[in-house]
Amino acid sequence: VIGVILTGHGKFASGVADGLRLIAGEQEGFAVVEFTPDLSPEELAGKLLSAVESLGGEEVLILCDLAGGTPFNETLKLLPSLGRPTEVLAGVNLPVLIEACVSRDGETVSSLAAQLLEMGRGQLVRFVPPDLSDGEYDE
Amino acid sequence: MEIVNIRIDERLIHGQVAAIWSKALGVSRMMVIDEDAVKNPTQKSVLKMACPVDCKLSILSVASAATNLRERKYEGDRVFIVVRSPATLRSLYDAGYPFTAVNVGNMAKKDNSAAVSRSVYVTPADVEDFKYLAGKGVAFGIQRVPTEASETLMDKL
Numbered sequence: 001v002i003g004v005i006l007t008g009h010g011k012f013a014s015g016v017a018d019g020l021r022l023i024a025g026e027q028e029g030f031a032v033v034e035f036t037p038d039l040s041p042e043e044l045a046g047k048l049l050s051a052v053e054s055l056g057g058e059e060v061l062i063l064c065d066l067a068g069g070t071p072f073n074e075t076l077k078l079l080p081s082l083g084r085p086t087e088v089l090a091g092v093n094l095p096v097l098i099e100a101c102v103s104r105d106g107e108t109v110s111s112l113a114a115q116l117l118e119m120g121r122g123q124l125v126r127f128v129p130p131d132l133s134d135g136e137y138d139e
Numbered sequence: 140m141e142i143v144n145i146r147i148d149e150r151l152i153h154g155q156v157a158a159i160w161s162k163a164l165g166v167s168r169m170m171v172i173d174e175d176a177v178k179n180p181t182q183k184s185v186l187k188m189a190c191p192v193d194c195k196l197s198i199l200s201v202a203s204a205a206t207n208l209r210e211r212k213y214e215g216d217r218v219f220i221v222v223r224s225p226a227t228l229r230s231l232y233d234a235g236y237p238f239t240a241v242n243v244g245n246m247a248k249k250d251n252s253a254a255v256s257r258s259v260y261v262t263p264a265d266v267e268d269f270k271y272l273a274g275k276g277v278a279f280g281i282q283r284v285p286t287e288a289s290e291t292l293m294d295k296l
Contacts, residue, residue, distance in 0.1 A: 022154075023154035023155050023158060023159060023284070024155075024158070024159050024284055024286070025283065025284045025286045025287050026286075095158065098154075098158050098159070099158075102158075102159065102162065102163075103162075122192075125188070127188060129184050130183075130184055130187045130188075132180055132183050132184070136196075137183060137186075137187070137196050137197060137198040138177075138197075138198070138199070138203070139197060139207075139212075
């Protein structure tokens with residue numbers, strides 16, 4: 001089973017995780033790590049490491065809010081010491097988190113990460129009013 | 140054509156339906172049966188945006204839906220039906236499209252409603268409609284997402 005960790009600045013991770021639970025229900029093998037103003041980068045790294053160890057998954061996916069931010073940077077520094085296949089994605093949004101949690105069964109973490117990258121890019125959408133005149137939806 | 144779920148959900152197509160149910164059931168067509176949505180371009184636009192990109196979308200009146208379903212118009216499709224209220228399902232049943240099981244998702248709190256679960260509130264009129272359909276042998280299970288257990292609605296009314 002792939003463990004999923006969501007980490008980000010302030011309450012980003014716990015807030016997005018709350019949205020995940022509302023939409024997809026309670027999740028197993030999932031943990032949140034917040035980078036709050038009271039933490040040093042080293043303390044954040046310690047929390048990330050404990051989260052990986054407490055999940056105990058054979059493989060781990062770490063989702064970060066922002067490429068280049070401290071949660072992301074500390075995650076990258078930890079990779080050599082995690083001792084299991086791990087993938088990292090940054091710029092994560094709610095659709096990616098939901099997809100990660102509901103689609104991970106039977107996947108390897110590398111194929112999961114590749115799929116999430118692809119779908120996540122398509123999930124930032126601009127609303128353009130559709131043409132309703134062709135009666136497509138009346139069928 | 141296979142009807143993979145019939146759901147009561149006041150939010151029609153939203154996160155739980157679009158992101159979770161549609162994937163879990165391999166839905167190829169979302170069918171919204173709603174007299175208001177049929178007449179409202181704004182609602183149609185919102186439904187179109189909310190519908191998963193890999194799903195076709197039908198927005199129909201009860202009468203058109205009953206006809207299309209009876210005539211098995213959606214050959215090869217895995218159809219997910221969503222309605223706002225049990226009243227719509229009662230009309231669908233009486234319009235000549237019988238069914239045996241219904242998934243109850245979200246029904247919001249209203250002035251004269253009573254809580255049945257955390258996400259289901261029913262008015263006296265809803266209770267009437269549920270009892271009418273239960274009398275025809277329709278089973279109602281409260282279930283927000285597929286990973287949660289389904290609870291029997293009629294036991295709680």
